[in-house]
Amino acid sequence: MSVEPGNFNRTQYRLGFWLLLAPILLWLSLLIILPHIDMVLVSLRERIAARQYAFSFSNYTAFFTEPLYWNTFVRTAVMSIIATVLTLIIAFPVSFYIAKVLTGRPKIALFILCLIPFWVSELVRTYGWMILLRETGLISGALQWLGLVDQPVEMLYNDVAIMVGLIYTSMLFMVVPLVTTLDSLDNSLIEAGYDLGGSSWHVMRSIVIPHAMPGIMSGCIVVFMLTLGNYLTPTLLGGKNSLWFTEQIYTQFITRFNWEQGAAFGILLLILSSLIVWLGLKITKQSFTRVMS
Amino acid sequence: MSVEPGNFNRTQYRLGFWLLLAPILLWLSLLIILPHIDMVLVSLRERIAARQYAFSFSNYTAFFTEPLYWNTFVRTAVMSIIATVLTLIIAFPVSFYIAKVLTGRPKIALFILCLIPFWVSELVRTYGWMILLRETGLISGALQWLGLVDQPVEMLYNDVAIMVGLIYTSMLFMVVPLVTTLDSLDNSLIEAGYDLGGSSWHVMRSIVIPHAMPGIMSGCIVVFMLTLGNYLTPTLLGGKNSLWFTEQIYTQFITRFNWEQGAAFGILLLILSSLIVWLGLKITKQSFTRVMS
Amino acid sequence: ETLRLLTWGGYAPQDVVEQFEKETGIEVKITLSNNEDMISKLRATRGAGFDLAQPSQDRIVSAQADFDIYKPMDLSKIETAKIIPSMLAATRKNTEFEGEVYGVPHVWGTSGLIVNRKAAATVKDYTDLCDDSLSGSVSYRLKRPTLIGFAFALGEDPFAAYGDTEKYQAILDKVEAKLVACKSNVKAYWSGGDALLNLMRSGEVSAAMAWDAGGWKLNAENPDITFVAPKSGALGWIDTFVLPRKTKAEEAAYKWINFVMQPEVAARITESAGNFTAAKGSDDFVNDSLKAQFKESFPQADLDNINWYPPVPAGLEEMEGKVLDRVKAAN
Amino acid sequence: MSDQAFAVDADAGVQEDLACTLLSKHFGEFAAVDEVSFSIPRGAFFSILGPSGCGKTTLLRMLAGFQQPDSGDILIKGSSVLHTAPNKRPVNMVFQHLALFPTMSVAENIAYGLKRKGVPKREHAALIDEVLAKVQLPGYGDKRIDQLSGGQKQRVAIARCLVLNPAVLLLDEPLGALDLKLREQMKIELKRLQREFNTTFVYITHDQSEALVMSDQVAVMNKGRFEQVGTPQELYYQPKTAFVAGFVGDSNQYAGTVQAQSDQIITIVTEHGVRLLSQSRQPMPLGSPITLFIRPEVMQISTSRPEAEQDNCLQVTILRMLFDGARSQLQVETAEGAVLTVALPQTADFHALEPGRSVYVSWQAGQSLCFPVSTETQPESVQ
Amino acid sequence: MSDQAFAVDADAGVQEDLACTLLSKHFGEFAAVDEVSFSIPRGAFFSILGPSGCGKTTLLRMLAGFQQPDSGDILIKGSSVLHTAPNKRPVNMVFQHLALFPTMSVAENIAYGLKRKGVPKREHAALIDEVLAKVQLPGYGDKRIDQLSGGQKQRVAIARCLVLNPAVLLLDEPLGALDLKLREQMKIELKRLQREFNTTFVYITHDQSEALVMSDQVAVMNKGRFEQVGTPQELYYQPKTAFVAGFVGDSNQYAGTVQAQSDQIITIVTEHGVRLLSQSRQPMPLGSPITLFIRPEVMQISTSRPEAEQDNCLQVTILRMLFDGARSQLQVETAEGAVLTVALPQTADFHALEPGRSVYVSWQAGQSLCFPVSTETQPESVQ
Ligand SMILES: Nc1ncnc2c1ncn2[C@@H]1O[C@H](COP(=O)(O)OP(=O)(O)OP(=O)(O)O)[C@@H](O)[C@H]1O
Ligand SMILES: Nc1ncnc2c1ncn2[C@@H]1O[C@H](COP(=O)(O)OP(=O)(O)OP(=O)(O)O)[C@@H](O)[C@H]1O
Ligand SMILES: NCCCCNCCCN
């Protein structure tokens, strides 16, 4: 490391460090900016004959005029929002428990439990669920054995299966920022809340949640973006086409080989999802830099 | 929240909290344990005739006797290890810079730069690269225009493309734990290192890196597991030569509808990757709970 | 009421769906797929999740034997008079399992070669794709049709060896060696029909093993490119209608079958899919250029030379799978 | 008698705001609080003084309800609160780091408790203004917490509790985080507030000076037990155990053995071999090991042998001066090598004392104390 | 004269280990350190005393090399180190939170600097044992850092620096994190170590007692400038500015105006209207506003009007006693309402003083100090 001794924590950025970092930063940003410039260019042309292309917005207008695409996007966005909210609702008590109730080994154990989904490849996990959820799977069998249903039930290829998969995949991304912010909440603030007469509910609402707000928002943003951009889980568990917007993009690129349309969809996904995040921040009156820092 | 006032941070777990958490914990663990039990069961049978299966280890022996599968796994593991090491090498200076050199806005800005890959769905990002790197893409065109090459070059469908994609996707998972541990390193320890006569290199080696070890290890574990279990990036960027173990699993499940073999591969992936992580921890003398907490 | 249809691209064009929905009030939800994917999806649920599927006739019996995912067809509910009798009979024979019939024919066509005559005039048979001059500009699928096609081109008759596993394995080994050697010629193993067409259009690929319809489609855009029936014979296939075992809209499924077998509807499907259907008299409604292209690609000799897929015995696919894996992994 | 002692006397026995009986709390095998009993009369300033880790915070948290005792009872205004949740107990707590809610303004911090108590909203403003005036922060209601200085935060934290009129206010080392000069001011300020609100304060600290200056009664705590409870003067002048003698105020400590005993006076030989006289409260067997405590301020320095008869008089050599203004001390050494620290009187005569000079230090036997070694001190009985 | 002052006199002018000239450091517009000049003779214990935020740490970090001055020069043993990296400067620093490397044992911590300095490995063990013996931690080499108590850590941090034989040892409030009783011990211990190693110490603190007890020379710092540099006694008895008078030691402070001046003695009327006499170092115009400082220990309490002639004698009412053992004080109030804090002598006579009683306090004009108000004090010139 070419850290200049002693000046490492000063805002006088030193040459050596920049020389080292510049290529990394360039790489980080070029690999995201260049493809997107390229995608914008590709998305703005229309094939008029073999190997002949003209500038056109038709790929974008197709999105708005073809109800299928638009509906798929809305459906994806709504499902993602629901998944995000449900993940938050499930992750909050878990995170509170990890950050504020447990100490020592149990704390680590529960935290690792939340890491476990990462241990197994998303693909393998999803197949595991397919085995589990299918009609002849364990759950269906258990339900029959318990007498709750009298014939096998199919739990695959529907929205509930997608939702379970998405929430499961997202848990960690919600738990980590929540645990981090909750950890930084001084226990004595919570105790003071009780001490001054607040009930558990009041303490949660007026002390814990306001403090955890940056964590809640950053967790929600990350989960929302990941869910919206997920491909494997909705495709494999959902089964049917055109249920998820990324699948539309995949179809355009791979099955249709319509790169122009696919690129337009990719750009639209980026713009629309950023818009939704921005709206979410506006509504909850949070600022992006505060949330992300 | 049914938090019992005041006892929230004591190890006396209260009934209310458990009642709330139990289903979540159950859900978290059942959704990972049940499918795996099911997968083990499926993987241990062999089709002897139509609709007839017998208990057998043949799906596991196939992995070891068929060099193809074994080689694919080794290749995947080696590539993942290389990707992990490269990610660490790139992420460490970035994280050090974020945690120890920058303050205020630039710090947040650089951190967000590392978050950007999350903003765009992995699928869309990968297509962006495909547009960029293919024979008729921007880079090939630019190289021709600059006269560096005289015919289109294909930069897709090789190991370098896979590696770039994997490292890019993994950056964040390395940067976050590194920044967290480096942030917790008291600046005065670094200053003391210099003060007692250490050069930048000595300070890095004997103070910064030992302190960051848990972060380095947890970052490496997460990146390794994610890379090994990735499906989209190696498949799309690798093209005809991708050859990733998850693709084998996918093929067994979908193209071959050989669930027995696919399940065995899934279980083997889990066992072998855990083994590699365990070995890595042994070699670097780290303990898992310390790394993960 | 909805009909969940698991089918191939082009087999359920938007206008046909709209007309059906208008006439019957049944909503149609389409999932695009291919043979392996259809079977996998249905296997995962033991035949639930969809109401009507369209695998090829050769992939029905083995899947049914192994996974019990289909439901027998009630031919009495189908207006069989609308279907070309010879195809109905062939499908009937090939999809019969334990005395029940599982499939009715819908679309038929062949697999062969699509060649850019300017860049790859030499390509006459599957094995010609491995010619050194075509390095990096060839494409085919990494699926069983490729194995079968290469086997024929190598002078074997894989269909005859279906019953003899050892013989079949020997053929496969030969094919494997050829495909591994051929790998450097391959630009990409294609998986979706449109993907291949774009590779041909952009010139990145100049010869490929593919379905006839795609070749004709390209031919309309670029006369240099066309479908060629290989010397060793094109591979003939028939895609069928089958009922998934847990279909929830059986009546709607029969309605759809009868609907698409109407000659003028079938003709519209031919337009969109590029292949002819088993509907009697639909040819009259098909435009002339497609007929001309068909004639050009299939002089009578080639038509007689077509190798029609017999049903795949259970277990062969596993052998084939290993070969395909090894080809993929080879360097 | 000081006024504090007087105040206690006046109220004593009339009514108790807080009483504990045989309160214990274990963490595993370890007894953090061990059968502590005490009672605090209404309106008293009661301090618990003890070294770090002796169990002060644990005791206070049991009073507040944040920790459940293993055994014993807590009575507030005569009734047990053992099964009352912390948000229902008529006690409030000022936390060591104050625990002001950073997302709320000063007024909102104070209003928090009022809302929870169900005080009608229209009364809030008046109550908040009143309490802010009392803590001498009028008009500070709209300030953000991070705009306040350390001492101001301190006062807001107290106002936030006192506005609720608690029966007892618990304070956990509230001055610990302040810097030296401010701590001195706040000591006096806290005492003033307690008098003004006439609320019972239970104050914990490890700083003996805080406990002595502010309290009516001080309990000295050690290893989970109360060693002694008494007025500051009692603790300083009549410590009952060696621990109290050593912990409250500065002392020279010497290990020694009893050589002779006559009446209340015993003769001690220290480990260095210095022979000293001391009073003793209890009879001590000859030869038994003891610890002797002599406060620096009881020793008198003179350049010549003092004329008046002194029980103890040593000729010593000056080692060094520890100059600290009014609190300067001299370190001196006897011929035997025992080092003594002696307070330096504020008379100009002594400013010229140089290291190496020989001087005399002398004190009366009654001004030193001694305690037997290694006898486990018994816990205080219920006061 | 104390021994410290003596040590300074002996070495003064012979050689300086450290000197700064017109050293400044700005953060934006704000001058954290403002043209500070000083020089420290070899082997001296030099303290920099000032309130929080006055720029002490910034100054020390410039000496260590962690911050680059905007202007001015730093000379160590006569040569400028302005362009020497911190790892090459012959100074070492003891950090406020010690900054011991937690991943290394005590011996490894000490060996770190030796290795970097290129001392051959075989000599390490002997050097480590020697320095550990000097800081009275023999045999502690193999302990882990978290096995040490606060005071032991302190000593390891010092040993780690001193083993390198630095020209100057810098210490940034090293006792700040320790608790009260330990801090008292460590004060004496630090002074002993400095004498033993005979190394120049630059010690910064905001605790005047620490600075006074340990130092040969103290610089009082305020708002980036040195207000006064001198021996502890000079600062305590002859402060040159109002800030020094107020910051060093306790004082009663009163605002007032000059009513008359004769010779060195001026007559002051305080804001409460009390008429007092004080000495004054500088001539003060009649009517000009001044601040008067009277230390609690110079005032004498008597129950009857003192017989000896006193320049100032007030009849006052006792408000309350601030009992703190040897450091007890009385708060008294004059008829005009001015409150004074008076040290309570350690004689039994005064133990019975009760609030409300009327007593007399008296002191000589020469025992109080006064400074003109609002005249910006000039920074010390180079010493
Ligand atoms: N939750 C706990 N689990 C285990 N031991 C504990 C717990 N809380 C406190 N202790 C132990 O109980 C003892 C008393 O702790 P307590 O916090 O009451 O001390 P204290 O007197 O307040 O000390 P300090 O002055 O340092 O605040 C300590 O030894 C501490 O380690
Ligand atoms: N890096 C910096 N950027 C901006 N201002 C700074 C910086 N470092 C210090 N300051 C400011 O300079 C002033 C002096 O700071 P310094 O840390 O030297 O004070 P100090 O005397 O050590 O105080 P303390 O006793 O609290 O440690 C403070 O007002 C502080 O806010
Ligand atoms: N092996 C059978 C291939 C069946 C192909 N169906 C092709 C449909 C193309 N649109």
Ligand SMILES: [Mg+2]
């Ligand atoms: Mg405590």
Ligand SMILES: [Mg+2]
């Ligand atoms: Mg400082």
